[in-house]
Amino acid sequence: MTADPTRCVTCGDEAVTARVVALRGGDAVIEVDGTRERVAIDLVPDARPGDTLLCHAGIALSRVEAAAR
Amino acid sequence: MRFVDEYRDPAVARALSAEIHALVADTGTVRIMEVCGGHTHAIYRHGLEDLLPPEIELVHGPGCPVCVIPMGRVDDAIAIAETGGVTLATFGDMMRVPGGRGSLLEAKARGADVRMVYSPLDALALARREPDRHVCFFAIGFETTAPATAITLRRAREEGAANFSVFCNHVLIEPPLRAILETPGLRVDAFVGPGHVSSVIGSDRYSFIPEEYGRPVVVSAFEPVDLLQAIAMLVRQRAEGRCEVENQYTRVVRPDGNPRALEAIAETMEERDDFEWRGVGVLPRSALRVREPFARWDAERLFTIPGARIEDPKACRCGEVLTGQIKPWECGVFGTACTPEQPLGTCMVSSEGACAAYFSYGRARRRREEAPVGA
Numbered sequence: 001m002t003a004d005p006t007r008c009v010t011c012g013d014e015a016v017t018a019r020v021v022a023l024r025g026g027d028a029v030i031e032v033d034g035t036r037e038r039v040a041i042d043l044v045p046d047a048r049p050g051d052t053l054l055c056h057a058g059i060a061l062s063r064v065e066a067a068a069r
Numbered sequence: 070m071r072f073v074d075e076y077r078d079p080a081v082a083r084a085l086s087a088e089i090h091a092l093v094a095d096t097g098t099v100r101i102m103e104v105c106g107g108h109t110h111a112i113y114r115h116g117l118e119d120l121l122p123p124e125i126e127l128v129h130g131p132g133c134p135v136c137v138i139p140m141g142r143v144d145d146a147i148a149i150a151e152t153g154g155v156t157l158a159t160f161g162d163m164m165r166v167p168g169g170r171g172s173l174l175e176a177k178a179r180g181a182d183v184r185m186v187y188s189p190l191d192a193l194a195l196a197r198r199e200p201d202r203h204v205c206f207f208a209i210g211f212e213t214t215a216p217a218t219a220i221t222l223r224r225a226r227e228e229g230a231a232n233f234s235v236f237c238n239h240v241l242i243e244p245p246l247r248a249i250l251e252t253p254g255l256r257v258d259a260f261v262g263p264g265h266v267s268s269v270i271g272s273d274r275y276s277f278i279p280e281e282y283g284r285p286v287v288v289s290a291f292e293p294v295d296l297l298q299a300i301a302m303l304v305r306q307r308a309e310g311r312c313e314v315e316n317q318y319t320r321v322v323r324p325d326g327n328p329r330a331l332e333a334i335a336e337t338m339e340e341r342d343d344f345e346w347r348g349v350g351v352l353p354r355s356a357l358r359v360r361e362p363f364a365r366w367d368a369e370r371l372f373t374i375p376g377a378r379i380e381d382p383k384a385c386r387c388g389e390v391l392t393g394q395i396k397p398w399e400c401g402v403f404g405t406a407c408t409p410e411q412p413l414g415t416c417m418v419s420s421e422g423a424c425a426a427y428f429s430y431g432r433a434r435r436r437r438e439e440a441p442v443g444a
Contacts (some may be wrong), residue, residue, distance in 0.1 A: 006387045011148070016211065018334065034106070034291070036232065038191060040194050040217075040220055041221050042223075042333070043327055043329045043330045043333065044218055044327075044329075045329075054265065054268060056189065056213055056214065056265065057160075057188045057189065057210075057214050057217035058187060058188025058190040058191060058217055059188070059190070059216060059217045059220055061213070061265065061268050061269060061327060061330065062321050062322075062323075062327055064266040064320050064321055065320050065321075066320065068267075
């Protein structure tokens, strides 16, 4: 994930939400702060471009859905 | 940015602050433990304590995986890193954690091949690129991070990777919560439950806390409005005489978590009989090891691991900080012998450690407040 000195990558409780811009070779290409990265979508296999995913340590953990507050 | 901006709206934050102020008139003091280091960091980064009435006391919990790794396991990782032909890959924060023989960063300075990665998949890719070296991934983290290690072990098996292994130190969130809840004289009335751990294990997994220990839990996200809303939900439960698990983080967390992630963990890893937690002690069935079908990629089966228990420095009170018994500033070495640049204890290493959060965002204010009473 993108390096941010105020965040601890280890924990994952500062995991990032990112938009899927493409699928490539079984992975998703996500955009975080203008930078594109690949993440494994083994755990969110129906991810599609336009989805927002919660990503941590190179994998997507969950899809982020609009929620009523 | 969607899913961020709406959770930083000052008007919504002010309304929630007003609601909490009104509710505490009925409830009196409510001591709330935020379990997760990410929440601790967010509370201080956004100055949320300033929006809360004095009746709300925030207590920091054990949920920082860097902070709970015992010194002996750091020494074990150094022993692996110093083995000929081995590259040890790990997350950046882990490189600075002091063990009995210094940190991984110091081992690197002595000549060991230690490299920082953002994902265990990057460590596997490194093994692919450098077939003449053995790449060992020093895996740490709660259930949030364990799925990435699980996926990597599956891929290592699919590829038949011959020069890759995992030194597994994944820990589980429930055992330390039970240990805290069973602490004699516990001074915690309610819990803000971890957000991203819960995206994996699900919010239903905390039902033992209200059912067995009579404390409410609200699983929360990490933006300022999220945390204020979670605190308001907890105080509202108290005001209405309810005690249950609620989920503030519905945009990510489902009641049953992510079943695929849980399956991947269960396929590749199993519970250890016990595991040492820094400052907390040995907790039964509180950590994971690599399962036998993946033994080819298990560093504990491939390398001679010293496995020594190392006592924490006497001056360090990380254990009491991690279990909410003292505030970071009550430790005698806080901000003097122990700073983020030169940490003595793990809570000062990770940006999500309670001591580092206090040092970075709250120390000056705390000192000013205390000056009049001469503390």
